[in-house]
Amino acid sequence: MSDTPTKETAPKLTQAAIVRAKAPKTAFKPADVSPSRRQRSYSIRLWSVRNARFLEGFYKRFAGLFLTLHPFWNWIGYGRAERPVTFVERQVKGLMFDCRMCGQCVLSSTGMSCPMNCPKQLRNGPCGGVRANGNCEVEPDMPCVWVQAWAGSQRMRDNEAILKVQKPVDQSLRETSSWLRVTAQAAAEREASKEEAA
Amino acid sequence: MSIDRFLSDVERPLAPLPGHFSRGRLERVLRRGEFAVTTELNPPDSANPNDVYDRAAIFEGWVDGINAVDASGANCHMSSVGICALLTRMGYAPILQIACRDKNRIAIQGDILGAAAMGVANIMCLTGDGVQAGDQPGAKPVFDLDCMSLLNTARSMRDNGKFLSGRKLTTPPEVFLGAAINPFAPPYDFRPLRLKKKIEAGAQFVQSQYCFDVPMFAEYMKRVRDMGLHEQCFILCGVGPLASAKTARWIRSNVPGIHIPDAIISRLEGAQDQKKEGKQICIDIINEVKEIDGVHGVHVMAYRQEEYVAEIVAESGVLKGRKPWHRELAPDAERIIERHEAVDKPLTPQQIIDEVVH
């Protein structure tokens, strides 16, 4: 028996490996692993950015729907709804945006490009290392999340939202549903304004 | 007798001035409307303070601020806080760089207080390179804050006297806040808006990435002026000498975010002495950018060619005869030294009697 890899045991060619093989000798070739690397094709994520305007409208209606369901959430209890809703949210947003469940969604301010996919998890715009071809400094085969975000935001109705300075991520909200949080907040605000009016 | 003992109060911060946020010299130079020059200290891989002093001494009298880099390129070196502590002891005006890569918000806020207590008057808030770029790619990237939220945090510590949590500080840090800009990376349209965002977050001065493409920088500055940003923040253009065409090529393909046009590389290649030509290109670029409206200074980065900084500054004439701070003896120190020398030469009793009698 020899140690030469057979077809089965040969390491799977990752996307990064293909890119590196094609790149000229002098090109920058980082290590193949970074903690945030996932072997995904970016096509659905990029589709979402291309259709940012449509998704923006869709999201708005969806948030409205969730808010009208407020009595229902209240009835079963937000705490109890958390688990199933988080599950659904993770699946849907995971597919559409490669969502990382930070629990404080800013997609509407980032042109529908999830900033948590940036290896530096920047929430306020691109770092200075973006490659001339618009790819990421850390992961050369990934389109820079923020170049995408800028393009997406310019397709949206509210194209100024990207200029707002975002607060640092609250790590204690990780893995919770931002849909429910936003809904609960909106409901509370609505009630407060009602009380004021009364 | 060492000269250092007679320096006039180098460690003391300057008296507070109205309209100034810090008590350092860099802010004063900029607010006076003078063309500022800053540079970068190559951090030593040693625990010897003299390595820092020696590296800083060659800039003396030529620059208004020295950046203490925070593991730039994700390579491990002496910490920026440590370097700043040493520099302030000698009276230099360090600019503390804080990168978000290695520290979380708890450590960063502590560092801001510690640095300010040691007399650091300028803080530069950076995102930092990814860990993959450095000598320890297996490290955990932190990136708890980003440059924008870091600026915001530092500003609220200074202006509101509060930590991010809202807890009160007894003495807030008096610091002049800076950030970095890179007009030479995509998305180009967004870059000026990003500067606006940084100013909103608290940036009072910015240093740019290496500028080798002046028309591109001029274009950026035009948009900056259109938005009036050059009046809200001091803009220093980053420049530096390239050692050879080969290094230029290497930088271009290995260091993300640095844009070097072909024209520069062919000019280097055509030269007999590439190193000299690299310096000349740098001087030429300085002379071009200093004429651009809204540029308040230059940031000279001469990595491993630090000895050129003084020459570049002198030959480009950006200081217009101004002499930035350098160490001076206290007014009567010279006389004190003379006396000490006299005392050091002990006289024999016979000589003393001789002197008294005659």
Ligand code: SF4
């Ligand atoms: S290049 Fe883009 S995606 Fe990559 S680290 Fe910088 S901002 Fe994030």
